[in-house]
Amino acid sequence: MIPVRAYAAQDAKSPLAPFQFERREPGPTDVQIEILYCGVCHSDLHQARDEWGGALFPMVPGHEIVGRVVRVGDQVTKFKAGDMAGVGCMVDSCRTCPSCKEGLEQYCEVANIQTYNARSKDGKTVNQGGYSEAIVVDEAFVLRIPENLDPAAAAPLLCAGITTYSPLHHWKVGPGQRVAVVGLGGLGHMGVKLAKAMGAHVTVISHTDRKKQDALRLGADAVIVSANKDEMAAQAGKFDFILDTVSAQHDLNAYLRLLRRDGHLVLVGAPEKPLEVRPFSLIPMRKSFSGSMIGGIQETQEMLDFCAKHGIVSDIELISIQQVNDAYERLVKGDVKYRFVIDLASLRK
Template identity: 60%
Template structure:
C-alpha cells in the first residue's frame, strides 16, 4: 500500500477537501496509473451529497480518468509503462454472469464495482475515484486512449461519451435517421457529436433559446426551443430517435409525441421523481421508450476508437483541484460548457 494525495468529501454536508488515501501495489494483473485528468460528472455531486442514498464516506469521487501507466503486474499483457490509458465508471464485476460474459459488465447481475463509492470484491474496502494522483486497476477494466484525442478532452468520454454512444448503437441509429437530442449539457453535447458523425439529421431540443448558437456550432442541423408550445405541434411525428439527457422534471409524453411510428425515445437523465407515461403515448404509433446505462469495456473501447477516427472529443473547461467546490456550484447552475475536467497535476500544490 502507498499513500497518495486526493480530494474527498468527509460527509454529505462537507465540501471536498485535501485527503490522503491508500492505493494497493499492483498485483499480477493490475495496472498502476498516474492520473493526469479526471472529468467532473453530475453524478459526482449526487453521490458526494448522498442524494441517491447509501454513500460511503469519506468519498473520493471521479470516474472519468485519463493517465499514464506507471507500473504493471507480472501477468499484464495489454499495457506497458508509458501507455496512455483510461478508467471509466467501474473497475470490476463478477465476470461470470450472462451480462459480463457478453461484454455488458455495467449490467452485471451481482452489480458492477464502481470506480468510487463502492466496495472492492476481494476485501470489501471502499473504492476511491479519480480525484487523486494515482489509481490501481485490473487490466481488464482499463481502456486504451487512442492517439489524436487531447487527453483533457478524452476524460469525459469515459462517462458522458459512452453514455450517449451506447444507446445510439444499441437502438440502431443509422445514416439518414432524424435524431432529437433533449438537453444540451455534458451528455447532450456528446449525443449531438455522435449523431452527426453517424450520419443522422440532428435537432437539439432545449428550454433555453440561448443554446441555439451552441447547438449549431456543435454540428446540429436544427434547434427548437421547447418553452414555445408551438414547437410540439410543429414537430409532432418528426423523429426516428430521441435521446433524452435531462434530469430535471419534464413531461415524457410531450416528447414521445414527437416520434414517428416505431420511433424510439431513450432516457439517460434521472429526474428526482418518477414521471408518468400515458399508455396512449406509446400505443398509438407503436413507439418505444427505453433506457441505457453507460457501456461495457468492449463498447467503451469501440467508442474511443470511433472518436479518434472521427475527430470527436468533449468540450471542456480545465480546472485546478482547488476549484472543485466552485465547479460543483457552477454545474448546478448550468454554468459549464460542457464538462469540467480536473488537472490532477494540481493535487501536489493543494495537499
C-alpha cells in the same frame, strides 16, 4: 501499499478537502496509472452530497479518469509503462453472469464494482475515485486512450461519451435517420457530436433558444424550443430516435409525440422523481420508451476509437483541484460548457 494524495468529502455536508489514503500494490493483472485528468460528472456531486443515499465516507469522487501507465503486473498483456490509459465508471464485475459474458458488464447481474463509493470484491475495501494522483485497476477494466485525442478533453468520454454512444449504437442510429437530443449539457452535447458523426440528421430540443448557436456549432442541423408549442407541434411524428439527457422533471409525453411509428425515446438523464408516461403516448404508433446506462468495456473502447476516427472530444473547462467546490456550485446552476475536467497536476503542487 501506495500512498496517494486526493480530495475527498468527509460527509454529505462538508466541502471536498485534501485527503490521503493508500492504494494496493499492483497484482499480476493490475495496471497502475498516474492520473493526469479527471472529469467532473453531475453524479459526483449527487454522491458526495449523499443525494442518492448509501454514500460511503470519506469519499474521493471521480470516474472519468485519464492518465499514464507507470507500472504493470507480470501477467498484463494490453498495457505497458508510458501508455495513455483510462478508467471509467466501473473497475470490476462478477465476470461470469450472462451479461458479463456478453460484454455487458454495466448490467452485471451480481453487481458491477463502481470506481468509487463502492466496495471491492473483498467486501471491505472502499473504492476511491479519480480526484487523486494514482489508481490501480485490473487491466480488464482499463481502456486505451487513442494518441490523437486530447487527454483532458477525452476524460469525459469515459462517462458522458459512453452514456450517449451506447444507446445510439444499440438502437443502430445511422445515415438517413432523424434524431433529436433533448437537453444540451454535459451529456447532450456529446449526443449531438456522436449522432452527427453516425450520419444522422440531428435536432437539439432545448427549453429556450439561449443555446441555439452553440447547438449549431456542435453540429446540430436544427433547434427546437420546447417551450414553443407551435414549434413542437410542427415536429410531431418526425423523429426516428430521441435521446433524452434531462435530469430535471419534464413532460415525456410532449417528446413522445414527436416520434414516428416504431420510434424510440431513450432516457439517459436521471430525474429525482418518477416521470409520467401516458399509455396512449406509446400504444397508437407502437412507440417505445427505454432507459440506458453506460457501456461495457468493449463498447467503451469502440466508442473511444470511434471518437478518435472522427476527432470527437468533450467541450471542457479545465480547472485545478482547488477549484472543485466552486465547480460543484456552478454545476448546480448549469454554469459550464460543457464539462469540468480537473488537472491533477494541481494536486501535486
